[in-house]
Amino acid sequence: MKSDDAVLALGALAQESRLAVFRLLVKRGPEGYSPGDLIEKLGIPAPTLSFHLRELQRAKLIGARREGRFLYYSANFDRMRGLIDFLTEKCCSLSDTECDSACVPIPVARRRRA
Template identity: 50%
Template sequence: MQQAMNSASAVKALAALAQQSRLAIFRLLVQTGPAGVHAGRIGEALGLPPATLSFHLKELANAGLVASRQEGRNVIYQARYQQMNELLGFLMEHCCEGDPKGCDVPSFACQPKRPARTKATAKSD
């Protein structure tokens, strides 16, 4: 079982998000879902040159907010939803003295949906 986020991890994550391009990258990855997106598409969508994009993705990965995997010649990046939820939980911990009903704040926990099954994935099962 993974430990809950601590202050040092929260500061590191918030520092990584406290930059306009990194925040835009992270939001794009969250919107993309668990399948992720390759670096070239991120750069195209946000108008970031490869070297700049690489720097920002490295910062987000070092903060634990982004994961990557190799698929052929492409590197696919995805948001780490558990880390995001832990950060949100850390920020909301003890909200309204432990009574979230008193905060009038919606639940922020994100549970990304699994990608829709297509005929191709159904046949491979």
């Protein structure tokens, strides 16, 4: 996963309602929930929910399939794994390799002389 995708995915999850929706969808698995199910569970007005589902979809964290007049949204586990891998590799590992040559040595701050 690239940095831009990560920013998009992080942004998609960085909202109370959307995080709640996503967690429900993860718990649910591939079967998914319809917007109607989610409205019932979370009490979010339909247009607002629709907006949030779109954001999650834009980040490719969820997908949807249609069944008759129902839509079923479900979590994209691969994508979520990709995000977690990105965070783990790029944001949570202090690599033993030292800074590259572009790195500026930090100035050694001298305490005030006594």
